[in-house]
Amino acid sequence: MPLTYENFSRLLHWTPADLLLLKNLCSPPEARAETCHAFLRSFAIDDADRETRALMPFFLHQNSQVDFDSAVTSWAKDIFRQVMGDNSRRTAAVLPLIRAFNQAAVPVLLLKGLALGHVYYQGFALRAMGDVDIAAPADCFDAGLQIARTAGAQQGKTALHSVDFTVGRNVALDFHCTVFKENYGRTGQEKVLWEKARPIDFHGAAALILCPEHLLIGTLINAFTDIIYGMSGKTRLKKWLVDVAVILQQKPAFDLELFVHECYRFRLMPQIICLLRAYQTALGNRFGVWTVDDIVRRLENEQAYNQARLKLFAKLGASRQSPARLAIRDKYWEYLYLSDRPAGSLAGFRTFIYKKHRAENFGQYVWAAGSKAIARLKSKHVK
Numbered sequence: 001m002p003l004t005y006e007n008f009s010r011l012l013h014w015t016p017a018d019l020l021l022l023k024n025l026c027s028p029p030e031a032r033a034e035t036c037h038a039f040l041r042s043f044a045i046d047d048a049d050r051e052t053r054a055l056m057p058f059f060l061h062q063n064s065q066v067d068f069d070s071a072v073t074s075w076a077k078d079i080f081r082q083v084m085g086d087n088s089r090r091t092a093a094v095l096p097l098i099r100a101f102n103q104a105a106v107p108v109l110l111l112k113g114l115a116l117g118h119v120y121y122q123g124f125a126l127r128a129m130g131d132v133d134i135a136a137p138a139d140c141f142d143a144g145l146q147i148a149r150t151a152g153a154q155q156g157k158t159a160l161h162s163v164d165f166t167v168g169r170n171v172a173l174d175f176h177c178t179v180f181k182e183n184y185g186r187t188g189q190e191k192v193l194w195e196k197a198r199p200i201d202f203h204g205a206a207a208l209i210l211c212p213e214h215l216l217i218g219t220l221i222n223a224f225t226d227i228i229y230g231m232s233g234k235t236r237l238k239k240w241l242v243d244v245a246v247i248l249q250q251k252p253a254f255d256l257e258l259f260v261h262e263c264y265r266f267r268l269m270p271q272i273i274c275l276l277r278a279y280q281t282a283l284g285n286r287f288g289v290w291t292v293d294d295i296v297r298r299l300e301n302e303q304a305y306n307q308a309r310l311k312l313f314a315k316l317g318a319s320r321q322s323p324a325r326l327a328i329r330d331k332y333w334e335y336l337y338l339s340d341r342p343a344g345s346l347a348g349f350r351t352f353i354y355k356k357h358r359a360e361n362f363g364q365y366v367w368a369a370g371s372k373a374i375a376r377l378k379s380k381h382v383k
Contacts, residue, residue, distance in 0.1 A: 005296075009278040011227050013236050017042040018052070022238055022282050025055065025062055026245040036063045045075055051239050054128035057083050058242065061126055084125035087117065091203065093168025094132045098205040100151045101136070106144055108207050109135040109197060111176060112222065115209040118202060120246045128239075131172035133162075137194055141177045148175060179210070180218060180266060181225050189266065212251040213259045219243050220275040221268060240275075241282055252288035256295065264302045273299055 003011075020042055024035035056076040094114070101108040110118065113129035121127045136144035148165055149155065153173065156164035161181050165173040179193050197208040210218060223240035248254070263272050273296050280292040287295060 005273050005277045008274040009281040012238070012278060014238065014282065015047075015236065017044075017047070018236050018238055019282055021052065021055065021059070022241055025058060025242050026283050029065075032063055033066045036066045036068060040068055040072060043072075045072065049236050051236060053079055054083070054239055055242060056080065057123075057128065058121070058126045061123060080125055083128045087125055087127075087129060089169060090114075090129060090132050090171050093171035094134070094173060095203055095205060097148060097151050097153065097167060097173075098134070098202060098207055100147050101144065102206050104143065104147055106136055106140045106147065107194065108144075109179065109194070110200075110202065110207050110209050111135055111179065111218070115215070116219075116243055116246065119200060119209055120243075120250055127243075131174055132167075133174045133176060135176035135179050138177060138188070138190070144175060148173075179214075180221055180268075192262075212247055212254050213262065216244060216247055216254065216259065217262055217266070217268065217272065219247070220272055224271045224275055238282070241279060244279060245283065248288040254288055256290055256298070260295070260298045260302055263299055269299045269302060 017039060020035065020039040024032060024039050027035050057080040060073075060076050060080055091114075098108050111133035113127055114132055114134070117124065117127035117129065145155075145163060148167075151167075153165040153167045156166060158164070161178045162174045162176040165175055167173050179190050193210060193214050194208070196211040196214065198211060200207055200209055209215070219240055223237060226237060226240075263269050276287070276292045276296055276299075279287070285291045285293060
């Protein structure tokens with residue numbers, strides 16, 4: 001059977017017990033007793049995979065008012081104590097490094113479990129972490145590397161999007177140069193992530209977390225990457241679904257326009273649609289105050305719009321496109337989207353570039369390479 005948006009969830013190998021657990025963790029309080037007992041009837045401790053074990057602390061929290069089997073209770077409490085100890089050790093190891101960033105005036109962004117556990121879950125041990133993920137802005141990344149080395153962190157492997165360190169007592173730290181894994185080589189696009197990030201107090205240190213819309217996208221795209229690169233073959237990935245549900249519980253009326261626009265701007269529409277359909281399979285159509293169907297419809301509309309623009313620009317001669325021409329193409333897409341016009345004026349486009357992107361030196365592209373390209377586009381192709 002060919003893979004489609006609708007059957008993407010088959011890559012996750014969920015069992016009936018997995019789906020009942022997810023339903024229980026994300027159900028309203030009045031429905032938890034029923035969903036808890038339904039899960040336990042189909043569950044065997046010996047069949048628990050790594051992600052099921054990681055969700056047990058949250059399961060205890062969500063079902064604290066429900067009486068259930070003592071063997072499961074004892075097993076889940078042991079996991080809770082282990083996660084509490086691991087999270088305490090990881091937080092104690094990374095905190096001096098974050099304070100060193102503060103002293104050097106380098107912004108630091110908490111990612112993944114570190115951000116979710118501190119802000120969105122209602123307890124320190126409710127969200128298990130495999131490692132610690134932080135990021136610094138692209139123009140501060142080299143300074144951040146030096147700060148980490150000076151603070152005693154032991155550098156390990158270097159990936160396209162991050163550098164591995166070991167801090168404290170063998171705590172794994174991923175120091176990211178890009179926030180989204182899908183954004184390799186396009187760090188300039190992530191400036192808006194930092195502009196919209198929220199400041200928080202992290203145990204006495206200053207840090208940032210992504211706004212809810214960007215955090216939703218980041219959670220979904222991380223899950224997609226894990227699925228595609230084979231982690232779902234080792235474990236039945238489902239922690240990301242609970243992360244999304246917890247974010248939506250705190251921010252049900254998230255900014256859908258921003259969410260859709262950022263999926264468009266980062267070219268992530270197909271990946272996000274795959275994960276939204278998998279979410280729909282597990283937890284239903286409701287997605288905050290919106291529905292999965294509505295969001296997918298919006299994303300597919302944007303994707304069609306994007307593909308139409310791609311065909312138009314391809315007519316300009318893809319084989320002859322210089323870096324300047326490619327920069328013009330991307331910025332013209334953005335201009336058309338933000339101005340909500342079928343084809344903005346050349347003068348308006350120049351003004352947009354000058355005001356919004358002069359720090360990136362895009363103005364020279366407009367005057368040196370852009371005039372002829374945009375004029376041809378307007379006169380021959382854009383209707």
